[in-house]
Structure formats: structure tokens, C-alpha cells
Amino acid sequence: xxxxxxxxxxxFEKAVNILSQRWTALVxxxxxxxxxxxxxxxxxxxxxGKVLSDRLKNMEQEGLIKxxxxxxxxxxxxxxxxxxxxxxxxxxxxxxxxxxxxxxxxDSKEAVK
Amino acid sequence: xxxxxxxxxxxFEKAVNILSQRWTALVxxxxxxxxxxxxxxxxxxxxxGKVLSDRLKNMEQEGLIKxxxxxxxxxxxxxxxxxxxxxxxxxxxxxxxxxxxxxxxxDSKEAVK
DNA sequence: CCTTATTAGTTACTATTTGTAATCAAGTAT
DNA sequence: ATACTTGATTACAAATAGTAACTAATAAGG
Numbered sequence: 001x002x003x004x005x006x007x008x009x010x011x012f013e014k015a016v017n018i019l020s021q022r023w024t025a026l027v028x029x030x031x032x033x034x035x036x037x038x039x040x041x042x043x044x045x046x047x048x049g050k051v052l053s054d055r056l057k058n059m060e061q062e063g064l065i066k067x068x069x070x071x072x073x074x075x076x077x078x079x080x081x082x083x084x085x086x087x088x089x090x091x092x093x094x095x096x097x098x099x100x101x102x103x104x105x106x107d108s109k110e111a112v113k
Numbered sequence: 114x115x116x117x118x119x120x121x122x123x124x125f126e127k128a129v130n131i132l133s134q135r136w137t138a139l140v141x142x143x144x145x146x147x148x149x150x151x152x153x154x155x156x157x158x159x160x161x162g163k164v165l166s167d168r169l170k171n172m173e174q175e176g177l178i179k180x181x182x183x184x185x186x187x188x189x190x191x192x193x194x195x196x197x198x199x200x201x202x203x204x205x206x207x208x209x210x211x212x213x214x215x216x217x218x219x220d221s222k223e224a225v226k
Numbered sequence: 227c228c229t230t231a232t233t234a235g236t237t238a239c240t241a242t243t244t245g246t247a248a249t250c251a252a253g254t255a256t
Numbered sequence: 257a258t259a260c261t262t263g264a265t266t267a268c269a270a271a272t273a274g275t276a277a278c279t280a281a282t283a284a285g286g
Contacts, residue, residue, distance in 0.1 A: 008139070008158060015212035016138045022244075025129045026121070038263050045121060048245050053264060073254055074261040084215050091207040098204060099128035102197050135273075151234055161274050166235060186283055187232040 018062060019091070023047045023055050028085060029092050031065065035080035059085070131175060132204070136160045136168050141198060142205050144178065148193035172198070 019025050026045045030036050036044075042052055056079060059065045064085035070076040132138050139158045143149050149157075155165055169192060172178045177198035183189040 009209075009212070011212040011216040012142075012209050013139070014216050015208050016142075019208065020133050020135055020138060022133050025133060026126070029121075029125075029129075039261095049264065050246085050266085051244060054244095071253085075252070075263070077263065087215060088211060091204060091211060094204045094207050095128050095132065096122075096125050098201060099122070099124040102200060103124040103127050152232095162235065163237085163275085164273060167273095184282090186281095188234070188281070190234065 018064075019088075021055065021058070023051060024059065025092065025095070027052070027055060027059065028064065028081065028088055031079060031081045031085070032089055032092065035068075035078045037076060037078055041079070064088070131177075132201075134168065134171070136164060137172065138205065138208070140165070140168060140172065141177065141194065141201055144192065144194045144198070145202055145205065148181075148191045150189060150191055154192070177201070 023045065026047075027041055030041055030044050038049075038052065038056075041047070042049060047055075056065065056067070060067055062084075063082055065079050066082055068078045068080070070078065136158065139160075140154055143154055143157050151162075151165065151169075154160070155162060160168075169178065169180070173180055175197075176195055178192050179195055181191045181193070183191065
């Protein structure tokens with residue numbers, strides 16, 4: 001395979017990798033409004049429990065979100081943005097603005113392809 | 114599977130889907146500087162020819178980029194941003210700024226997981 | 227003419243990631 | 257004990273991405 005020569009800033013590249021993971025941006029977007037529970041996120045964006053579980057762990061490891069357990073009945077687990085996670089709000093607002101300016105067809109949510 | 118109830122704006126969702134496709138944001142970022150050729154993009158970001166070919170087709174269909182053929186020797190094919198594609202610059206600049214504020218470890222480009 | 231070189235892809239095959247549906251663990255109520 | 261709820265995990269199937277070899281078009285060299 002062709003080697004990578006034209007250097008990309010590795011920090012920018014990592015940021016893009018985080019945001020390019022499927023569902024991650026939508027999960028953060030949900031939490032911008034308020035902290036959210038596992039099931040709420042699942043219902044809101046339609047992600048599978050398996051992948052959501054994986055994403056939440058990654059995002060916690062990246063320091064984007066924090067996980068709080070309330071031993072109520074049944075248990076309540078609340079995910080919320082850290083300062084680092086909240087600082088992505090401008091990115092998501094720009095995407096929001098761009099989509100309202102440039103995306104028309106609301107016929108299918110079947111993605112890009 | 115749990116149904117999607119909490120409605121997301123379908124235009125925002127589509128925008129996120131476009132930008133969440135692996136490599137798409139990096140390809141646009143490359144073209145922000147100047148039009149780019151197939152091999153240049155490949156070298157710069159390290160994407161496989163197969164996937165780059167697919168992404169460029171999708172991005173052209175989405176109206177983000179245009180493809181120009183110059184029958185020189187050997188053939189030169191130049192990809193450049195449309196107005197729609199260029200209008201994503203603020204999103205990418207925000208990601209750039211965020212990464213310089215919040216991403217530290219430049220040790221591994223091995224992504225998020 | 228035949229071989230080589232260059233760019234822009236495509237193809238067959240493998241590996242990784244995601245989706246699906248069933249299941250599990252903890253806690254409580256019936 | 258059984259059932260219910262939330263937050264997950266698991267096994268298996270489907271979709272997506274990576275790898276390396278190959279093709280098409282054009283031209284230069286011998």
C-alpha cells in the first residue's frame with residue numbers, strides 16, 4: 001500500500017477519528033441538551049445496544065463523557081458531557097447550520113450511499 | 114431492536130452521516146488547501162485506493178466535490194470542492210481548533226479504540 | 227512490435243466493524 | 257419463586273474496510 005507521506009497533524013487526525021466513529025457525534029449531540037440514560041440514547045438515535053455500549057466506554061476513556069450510577073429502582077445510569085465533551089458543541093452547531101443550509105432531501109435517512 | 118422515538122432532524126442526521134464516513138472529512142480537509150489528485154490524497158491520508166475511489170464517487174454524488182479530467186500524459190484527474198463542499202470549512206476548522214485545545218497524545222495514530 | 231512506466235482505478239479475498247436477537251445481572255415488586 | 261425494569265453482554269450474520277494483484281489508457285525506449 002502506498003505510504004503516508006503528506007503529513008497530517010496527528011491531533012487533528014485523532015479528533016477526526018473520534019468524530020468519524022459512527023454514532024459518536026449523535027450521542028454527543030443528544031447530551032448537549034441534557035444528561036441522558038442508556039435507553040434514552042438508544043431510542044433517540046436508533047443505535048444498537050452493543051455498539052452504544054462500546055461507544056460510551058470509548059467516549060468515557062477519551063474523557064468526553066462521565067458515567068454516574070444512581071442505585072434507584074431500577075438502576076439509573078446517567079451519561080453526561082465533561083468539559084472536553086461540551087467543548088465540541090461549536091463543531092456540532094456548525095454541522096447543524098451546514099445541514100440546514102445545504103441538505104435538502106429529508107426523504108431517506110438511509111445515509112450517504 | 115428498540116425503536117427510534119426521540120426525533121432527530123433528518124437533515125442534521127444526514128450531515129452527520131456524511132461526515133462520519135471514514136476518510137470523508139480528511140479528504141475534504143485536503144482539498145481545502147487546493148484541488149487534489151487521486152494519488153495525492155492517497156499518499157496524504159493513507160486511505161486504500163478501493164475506499165478512496167468509493168468515497169470520491171459518493172462525495173461527487175452528494176455534490177461536495179467535482180472531478181475534472183485532463184488528458185495529459187499520463188492522465189491527470191483533479192478533484193476539487195464545490196461551493197457546498199467548501200462550505201464545510203468552518204466545521205473542519207472547529208475540529209482543528211478543538212484538537213489543538215483538547216488532544217494531547219500524538220504518540221499513536223491508531224485511532225480511538 | 228514489445229516491454230516498461232505512470233495514473234487512476236477495479237477485483238478477489240481477508241479482516242474488522244456493525245446489526246440482531248437472545249440472554250444475563252441486579253434490584254424490586256407481586 | 258416469578259416477573260419486570262434498566263443496563264448491559266454474547267453468539268452469530270451482515271456490511272464495510274484493508275490488501276495486494278491486476279486492468280485500461282497513453283506514451284516512451286529499444
